[in-house]
Amino acid sequence: MKTTLEQKAKDISYKPVGQFEETRFEKIHNVIFSDSNVASIQVAHEIADLIRSKQEADEQCVLGLSTGSSPLRVYEELVRLHKEEGLTFSNVVTFNLDEYLPMERENRQSYWFFMHENLFNHIDIPKENINIPDGTVEGDEVIEYCLSYEKKIKKHGGLDFQLLGIGRTGHIGFNEPGSHYNSGTRVITLDHITRVDAGPTFFGIDNVPRKAITMGIATVRSAKRIVLLAWGQNKANIIKKTVEGDISSTVPATYLQEHENCTFVLDTGAGSELTRNKTPWLVDESLDWTEELTAKAVVWLCTLTGKSILSLTDKDYNDNGMSGLLALQDSYDLNIRMFNRLQHTITGWPGGKPNADDTKRPERAEPAQKRVIIFSPHPDDDVISMGGTLDRLIEQGHEVHVAYQTSGNIAVSDKEALKFAEISKRIYPSDEAQEIVDYIKAKKESSYDSKQVLRLKGDIRRGESYAAVRYLGLPDENVHFLDLPFYETGRIKKNNLSEADIKIMVDIIEKIQPHQIYAAGDLADPHGTHKVCLDAAFAAIDRLKSKPFMDDCWVWLYRGAWHEWDTNEIEMAVPMSPGQVLRKRNAIFAHQSQKDGVMFQGDDSREFWMRAEERNKETADRYNALGLADYAAMEAFVRYNF
Template sequence: MKTILEKNGSSIEYRPVGQFEETRFEKIHNVIFSDSNRASIQVAEEIATLIKKKQKENKNCVLGLATGSSPIRVYEELVRMHKEDGLSFSNVITFNLDEYLPMEKDNRQSYWYFMHEHLFNHIDIPAENIHIPDGTILGGDVIDYCLAYEKAIKKAGGLDFQLLGIGRTGHVGFNEPGSHYNSGTRVITLDHITRVDAAPAFLGIDNVPRKAITMGIATVRSAKRIVLLGWGQNKADIIKKTIEGEISAQVPATYLQEHKNCTFVLDTGAGSELTRNKTPWLVDESLDWTENLTFKAIVWLCGKTEKSILSLTDKDYNDNGMSGLLATENSYDLNIKMFNRLQHTITGWPGGKPNADDTNRPERAEPAKKRVILFSPHPDDDVISMGGTFDRLIEQGHEVHVAYQTSGNIAVSDADALRYAGISKRISYSDEAQKLIDDIKAKKESSFDTLEVRKLKGNIRRGESYAATRYLGLPDENVHFLDLPFYETGTIKKNNLSDADIEIMMNFIKEIQPHQIYAAGDLADPHGTHKVCLDAVFESMRRLKSEPFMNDCWLWLYRGAWHEWDIHEIEMAVPMSPDQVLKKRYAIFCHQSQKDGVMFQGDDAREFWMRAEERNRDTAQKYRNLGLSDYAAIEAFVRYEVN
C-alpha cells in the first residue's frame, strides 16, 4: 500500500493505517505505526523525496536534524538509500538542533560525534554544509555565536524540513519548560529530568553537562515542514499533553499546535494515551465493540465510577459514552461475562495445574511437568519482574531454566569493580588483579572499559545471579549465560541484532525444547536492551517454527520494573502471598551491585525491589477494586503468538 501521498501539491501526508480523522481532542496531526522501524523508514522516504525534488529544481535542501535514540533508525535508512539506491546528499545543508555545553567534538557523548557516527561519515554531504552547535564556545562569545547560527540558517534559505524528538519534559531541541514562543538559538540550563534521561549515556548523572546550546522555539517553528518522532510508552503521557493539551510554556512542544505543516509520527506505545486510543468510545459512538474493547472499556468505567464490575448499572454505561454496549445485552449479563473473564486470568499454577480442568485456566494442565525457559535481558530482570512466579514454577516441580541474555557489565560501577578487584588482590596477589585496579583508576570520564574490566564486571553480575537462583532453589546447571554479542560493545550504544545473536538463541531453545518461554515485554524504550532481547526471542521462535516441539511452546511476556500491563491486557495473573513477596525481595537483594545507587534507575530514586513490590501491590489492588479476591501482590503476564 502506498503510504506517502502528496498533500495539496506542497507537503507530504502519512496514511499508514487508514485516514487520519481529527477529533475534538487532538490539535496536532499525528499518525501511529505498529512499530518504530516501519515509521522511521517512511520518515526517511519523505526526507529522500524532498532531497530529490530539490535536486530536480537545482536547489539546496536545508534540513534541521535531531539527535537522541528516536532518529537513529531514520539515519540508518538514509545511509542505506545512499549506499544502495544512489541517494545523493550533495545538495543538502544541515543544521543540528543542539549540543551540550561544554562539550568537545571528539567526546563520544557530543552530538557532533553522534551525527558523524550515525549519518555524516556514511554519505556524500560536503563537510562545509554541516552545521552543529559548537560546544566549546564559552563566555561572551556564546551570544555572538548563537546569533551567527541564526543568520546561517536564514542565509541558507531557511529550514525546509525539521526533524524532532521529544523529551519527557516536553522539550524539543533543548527548549526546556519555560521557553518562550519567540526564543531563538541560545544557551539554556537543562532540566533535571532531561539530565536524568541522559545519565545512562554519560555513565551517571554527575557526568551530564548542566547547560546546552539549542535552536529556539521560533527557529524550529520557522521550518516549512516539521516531523516529530515519538517512540515508546514512556513518551505516551507527554505526547498526550502535547497533542491534546493547551499551549503552554511548561510543555514547549505544544507550541507546535500552531504550525501549519507539522506531523507527529508515533508508534503504538507513544500514542497509547491519546483519547482515540485509550478511550475511543468517547470519540466514536459507532464503534465495533469487540470483546477485548468491551473489557477495556468496562475496566476503565470501573475506575471512573469507583465501582466493581458487578456493581455497574445501565446508567453508568449511558452516562459515560458506552450506551452502544447495551444495544444487544443488559448490563447485568455484560458485567457477569467480563467478571468471569477477569477471574479466569488468576492462577496459582503458572505452569498449569495437574489433573485439573484447564478450560478456563490461562495455562494447560498437561504436561504436568513442563520444561520452562525464563529469558532475562539483564542478570536481574528475572527476579525483579517475575521473582514470585519464578519461585512458584520451581516449587511446583517444573524443569526451569533461566537464560541471561546479556552480561549486564555496563551497569556495574567502577567503584564496585575496584572493590572486587581489590578483594581478589588481597586474597591472592596477581599481576592480573593489579592491572584491573590500574585500568579502573586510569579510566577517564566517559572512556571505554578495557576488555578485562568488562569481564570483571560481567563476572560480578554472574556471581550475583547465582546467589539469587540458588536462594530460589534452582540448580546451577539450569542457569545459563548467553552473553549475546550485540551487547558487548563496552558502551551504552549497542550493535544491531545479528545472525550470531539469533544462532545462540536458537541453539539454546532447541537444546531445552521448552513448553513455556517467559520473556521481557517491556518496550518503553524501542532502542533499549529489552527491546533487542525481545526481538531476539521473536526472531528465534519464528525461525524455529517448523520444529515439532514448537507446536507445544507458549510464550508469556512479563514487564520490567517501570511499567505493568494494563488490567485489560493481562491474560495470566499469579498471586503472591506475603511470604513470597519477602522471598522475592531477598532474591533481588542478591544483586548487590544494583542496590543502593544503581547507575541507570532513571528519575525514580527507589531501589528496584521497592518499585517491583509497589507495582505488584498495585496490580492486586486493581483486581480487588474490580471485585476480585484480596491478594497481597500479583505478577502479570500476556500470552504472545509469534507469527
C-alpha cells in the same frame, strides 16, 4: 490559510496503522505505526525525496537534525540509501538543534560526536555544510555565537525540513518548560528531568552538563516542514499532552499545534494514551465491540466511577459514551461476563494445576511437570519482573531454566568493579588483576572500558545471578548465559540484531524443547535492550514454530521494571503472599551491583526492588478494586500467540 488535519492526512505518504481521523481531541496531525523501524524508514525516504527534488531544481536542501535514540534508524536508512542507492548529500546543508555546554567535540557524549558517528562520517556531505552548535564557546562570546547561528540559518533561506524528538518535559531541542514561542537560538539551563534522562549516557546525572545551546521555538517553527518522532510507552503521556492539550509554555512542544505542516510519527506505544486509542468509545460510538475492547472499556469505567465491575449500572455506561455497548446486552450479563473474564486470569499455578479442570484456568494442566525457559534480557530481570512466579514454578516441580540474554556488564559501576578487582588481587596477586585496578583508577568518565574490565563486570553480574536463583532453589546447571553479541559493544549504543544472536536463541530453545517460554515484553526500556531481546526471542520462535515440540509450547510475556500490563490486557495473574514478596525481595538483593545508585534507572529514582514491590501491590489493588479477591501482590503476564 491553515492546512486542516484532514488535508494533511490525505497528503501524507506514510502508511500508518489504520487511517488518521481528525477528532475533536487532536490538534496535531499524527500517524501511528506498529513498528518504529518501518516508520523511521518512511521518514528517511521523505527526507531523501526532498533532497532529490532540491537537486533537480539545482537548490540547496537545508535540514534541521536532532540527536538521541529516536532518529537513529532514520540516519541508518539515509546512510543505506547513500551507499546502496546513490543518494548524494552534496547539496545538503544541516543545522543541528543543540549541544551541551560546555562540551568538547571529541567527547563521546557530544552531539558533534553523535552526528558524525551515526551519519556524517558515512555520507558525502561537504564538511563546510555541517553546522552543529559549538559547546566550547565561553563567556560573553556565547550570545554573539547564538545570534550568528541564527543568522546563518536565515542566510540559507531557513530550514526546509526539521526532524525532532520529544523529551518527557515536552521539550523539543533543549527548549525546556518556560520557553517562549518567539525564542531564538540561545543558552538554556537544563531541566532536572532532562538531566536525569541523560544520566545513563553520562554514567550518572552528576556528569551531565547543566547548560546547553539550543535552537529556539521560533527557529524550529520557521521550518517549512516538521516531523517529530516518538517511540515507546514512556513517551505516551507527553504525546497526549502535546497533541490534545492546550498550547502552553509548560509543554513547549504544544507550540507545534500552530505549525501548518507538522506530523508526529509515533509507534503504538507512544500513541497509546491518545483518546482515540485509549478510550475510542469517546470518539466513535459505532464501534465494533470486540471482547478485548469491551474489557478495556469496563475496566476504564470502573476506574472512572470508583466502582467494582458488578456494581456498574446502565446509567454508568450511558453517561460515559458506552450506550452502544448496552445495545448488545444488558449491564447485568455484561458485568458478570467481564468479572468472570478477570477472575479466570488468577492462578497460583503458573505451570498449570495437575489433575484439575483447566477450562477456566490460564494454563493447561498437562503435562503436570513442564520444561520452562525464562528469558531475562539483563541478569536481574527474571527476579525483578517475575521472581514470585519463578519461585512458584520451581516449588511446584517444573524443570525451570533461566537464560540471561545479555551480560549486563555496562551496568556495573567502576567503583563496584574496582572493589572486586582489589579483592581478587589480594586473594590471588596477578599482573592482570593489577592492570584492571590501574586501568579503572586512571579511567576518565567518558572513556570506554577495556576488554578485561568488561569481562570482570560481566563476571560480577554472573555471580549475582547465580546467587539470586540459588536462593530460590534453582540448580546451577539450569542457568544459562547467552551473551548475545549485539550487546557486547562496551558502550550504551548497541549493534543491530544479527543472525548470530538469533541462532543462539534458536539453539537453546531447540535444546530444552520447552512447554513454556517466558520473555520480557517491555518495550519502554530506556536503552532499548529489552526490545532487541524480545525481537530475538520472536525471531527464534518464528523459525522453530513448525517443529513438533512447538505445538505444545506456550509463550508468556512479562513486563520489565518500567511499566505493567493494563489490567484488561492481563491473561495470567499470579498472586503472591507476604512471605513470597519477601522471598522475591531477597532474590533481587542478590544483585548488589544494581543496588544503591544503579546506573540505568530510567525515569524512576526508586531502587528496582521497591518499584517491583509497589508495582506488584498496585496490580493486586487494581484487581481488588474491580471486586476480585484481595492479595498482597500479583505478577502479570500476557500470552503471545505465535
